[in-house]
Amino acid sequence: MNNSSKPLITVNGIEVIYSHVILVLKGVSLSVPEGSIVALLGGNGAGKTTTLRAVSNLLAAERGAVTKGSIQLRGERIESLSPAALVQRGLVQVMEGRHCFAHLTIEENLLAGAYTRTDGHSAVKETLEKVYQYFPRLKTRRNSQAAYTSGGEQQMCAIARALMANPSVVLLDEPSMGLAPQIVEEVFSIVKDLNQRERVTFIIAEQNTNMALRYSDYGYILESGRIVMDGTAKSLSTNEDVKEFYLGMGGAERKSFKDVKSYKRRKRWLA
Numbered sequence: 001m002n003n004s005s006k007p008l009i010t011v012n013g014i015e016v017i018y019s020h021v022i023l024v025l026k027g028v029s030l031s032v033p034e035g036s037i038v039a040l041l042g043g044n045g046a047g048k049t050t051t052l053r054a055v056s057n058l059l060a061a062e063r064g065a066v067t068k069g070s071i072q073l074r075g076e077r078i079e080s081l082s083p084a085a086l087v088q089r090g091l092v093q094v095m096e097g098r099h100c101f102a103h104l105t106i107e108e109n110l111l112a113g114a115y116t117r118t119d120g121h122s123a124v125k126e127t128l129e130k131v132y133q134y135f136p137r138l139k140t141r142r143n144s145q146a147a148y149t150s151g152g153e154q155q156m157c158a159i160a161r162a163l164m165a166n167p168s169v170v171l172l173d174e175p176s177m178g179l180a181p182q183i184v185e186e187v188f189s190i191v192k193d194l195n196q197r198e199r200v201t202f203i204i205a206e207q208n209t210n211m212a213l214r215y216s217d218y219g220y221i222l223e224s225g226r227i228v229m230d231g232t233a234k235s236l237s238t239n240e241d242v243k244e245f246y247l248g249m250g251g252a253e254r255k256s257f258k259d260v261k262s263y264k265r266r267k268r269w270l271a
């Protein structure tokens with residue numbers, strides 16, 4: 001991990017249980033340095049969304065709870081803070097599925113993202129103009145009703161709305177979902193730009209391992225609620241297991257992903 005920047009977020013061995021009985025996360029630990037992009041990778045149901053929900057304290061709405069471990073933001077324990085209090089401390093989550101307010105225009109959606117701000121109308125206006133610089137497509141579509149914009153524009157709207165809160169860290173859940181590769185590329189490159197120029201930290205949960213590793217600094221791979229591997233994006237993208245199981249670059253004789261993954265992975269990583 002990059003030791004030059006101190007962790008903005010630290011997750012220490014958390015366990016998450018849904019509905020009092022369903023154990024989903026089994027001792028997940030993460031360290032997210034300030035100013036970095038960290039990818040949470042893994043297949044369907046691995047626990048990526050649950051990890052993000054634990055950090056942004058959105059578990060209660062899903063009848064879930066952190067039952068062990070701790071989560072810190074800048075060294076402060078945050079498990080008992082409400083999502084609104086977390087937004088005020090600069091932590092915002094963009095949920096999977098680009099939840100825009102369908103009947104509002106793009107600009108109304110963006111302004112809704114500034115509702116926790118207390119620094120006045122002109123500061124909000126300034127942020128809006130800055131957000132439009134990063135998302136010129138949204139500026140063009142500012143007066144369109146969100147329901148009538150494309151999937152890519154709605155994803156951009158969801159991210160841009162989160163930025164209106166002036167966050168220091170944004171949790172993005174599956175930003176690539178349902179988008180054409182070219183649009184995914186556009187979204188990720190805006191994220192990278194925001195990271196580099198505005199120093200916004202991102203935690204990105206993604207099934208699109210290839211894209212996520214190209215744009216992030218560090219990655220964690222989750223499987224069945226545990227971290228099975230972590231490393232710099234560069235080291236993960238050249239790792240043979242990651243290439244085979246997550247990047248679809250295994251040898252030609254490889255059987256289907258499902259056939260080989262369970263025993264082979266357990267053998268190599270969980271032995």
Ligand code: ATP
Nearest residue numbers: 018022024042043044045046047048049050051062
């Ligand atoms: P996906 O990419 O499909 O969203 P994920 O890695 O984000 O996958 P999670 O959504 O965190 O995975 O789900 C992890 C596990 O927790 C899954 O087995 C899922 O069925 C279960 N789960 C998620 N939400 C709930 C809930 N509200 N109640 C009970 N079980 C849940």
